[in-house]
Amino acid sequence: MAKDNKNVQIFMPPNNLRAKLGGGGYIDSDIVSRAEMAMAELQTEFPDWLAEDIQALNTAQAAFSAGRNTDTAGVLFRAAHDLRGQATTFGFPLIARIAASLAKLMEGLAKVEVALKDVPLPLIGAHIDAILVIHRQNIRDISNLTALTLTEELEGRVLKTLARAGL
Amino acid sequence: MNGIRFDKLRVLIVDDNPHMRRLVVAIMQAFGVHDYFESHNAEHAWSHLRETNPDIIILDWQMPGMTGIEFARLVRTSPRAPNCFVPIIMLTGHTHIEQVRQARDVGINEFLAKPVSVKAILSRLINVIEHPRPFIRCATYFGPCRRRKAVAAYKGMDRRCSELTSVD
Numbered sequence: 609m610a611k612d613n614k615n616v617q618i619f620m621p622p623n624n625l626r627a628k629l630g631g632g633g634y635i636d637s638d639i640v641s642r643a644e645m646a647m648a649e650l651q652t653e654f655p656d657w658l659a660e661d662i663q664a665l666n667t668a669q670a671a672f673s674a675g676r677n678t679d680t681a682g683v684l685f686r687a688a689h690d691l692r693g694q695a696t697t698f699g700f701p702l703i704a705r706i707a708a709s710l711a712k713l714m715e716g717l718a719k720v721e722v723a724l725k726d727v728p729l730p731l732i733g734a735h736i737d738a739i740l741v742i743h744r745q746n747i748r749d750i751s752n753l754t755a756l757t758l759t760e761e762l763e764g765r766v767l768k769t770l771a772r773a774g775l
Numbered sequence: 776m777n778g779i780r781f782d783k784l785r786v787l788i789v790d791d792n793p794h795m796r797r798l799v800v801a802i803m804q805a806f807g808v809h810d811y812f813e814s815h816n817a818e819h820a821w822s823h824l825r826e827t828n829p830d831i832i833i834l835d836w837q838m839p840g841m842t843g844i845e846f847a848r849l850v851r852t853s854p855r856a857p858n859c860f861v862p863i864i865m866l867t868g869h870t871h872i873e874q875v876r877q878a879r880d881v882g883i884n885e886f887l888a889k890p891v892s893v894k895a896i897l898s899r900l901i902n903v904i905e906h907p908r909p910f911i912r913c914a915t916y917f918g919p920c921r922r923r924k925a926v927a928a929y930k931g932m933d934r935r936c937s938e939l940t941s942v943d
Contacts, residue, residue: 615913615914616911616912616913617911617912617913618909618910618911618912618920619909619910619912620907620909620910621860621907621909621910623907624830625830625831625862625903625904625907626904626905626907628780628783628784628830629779629780629781629783629784629904630779630780634778634779635778635779635897635901636778636779636807639778639781639805639806639807639897640893640894640897642805642806643801643802643805643806643893643896643897644893645805646801646802646804646805647798647801647802647805647893649801650797650798650801657794660794661792661794682839683839685837686791686837686838686839689837689868690792690795690837690868692868692889693795693867693868693889693890694792694794694795694868694889694890696889696890697798697889697890697891704890708868711868
């Protein structure tokens with residue numbers, strides 16, 4: 609058993625995993641290329657997945673606009689957060705940035721408990737519109753000047769909004 | 776020489792987003808993992824944890840209902856948890872240092888920020904398989920040791936070295 613010292617125990621659990629999987633640290637050299645190939649094969653589905661995730665965000669925004677409560681705010685935050693995490697994988701890094709900006713806005717306002725009626729709907733809508741446009745125009749290039757300017761403008765406005773709210 | 780037998784690995788993937796689950800499953804399958812379970816939320820994962828009995832959990836943070844953080848806390852500290860030592864890899868869109876600390880403080884073994892990459896997932900898997908950390912139990916924490924770095928330049932006493940024991 610582990611020793612007890614000043615109410616702190618430190619112990620090494622049995623490494624059943626290493627015993628079960630063996631390998632001695634050696635990795636099959638093909639494993640990375642096999643997995644990258646599997647990801648590449650999935651890429652044909654990425655446009656549909658991205659479209660579904662954007663649609664989910666759009667639906668979440670509509671629900672939040674129709675009835676502002678913590679549930680609809682949470683759904684909107686999670687939809688933006690999901691898109692933030694995945695849009696780069698799907699080949700749209702600027703959509704990921706804009707979604708991150710929207711998630712930051714929703715998370716920040718929830719943190720300082722801004723009244724839901726005071727959450728700026730036009731700023732949320734501007735994020736969604738920008739995502740829709742970038743997706744529709746298939747802008748995958750992170751240095752596209754118009755899209756980048758729009759992204760930076762939205763990020764700036766979110767920072768100002770959060771600063772005004774005390775963050 | 777045979778490599779790590781990923782075909783013997785049993786993985787639980789907990790993520791509310793079906794696309795992310797699909798992506799992780801595809802990567803796991805390419806690694807050779809056949810034995811995997813998917814949960815679309817943490818409540819489902821928790822209620823089936825005993826029967827799925829995973830070797831490793833890949834966990835999202837933001838989910839409706841119970842969050843990944845709450846789930847990890849349950850796995851580590853609930854008397855109903857079937858295996859409080861099970862390695863947990865958190866796969867999340869959160870990237871801030873405060874959030875990494877929060878995940879670390881509930882006993883997450885590895886933190887992996889989205890977007891996902893094959894190499895990043897593989898390195899986290901290898902870490903939990905090949906380089907498990909000792910566990911710490913104190914009044915405020917139970918989980919893998921949060922001090923990860925072996926500082927080569929450290930010349931002081933290894934005060935806890937003699938206390939390191941195995942749990943049978």
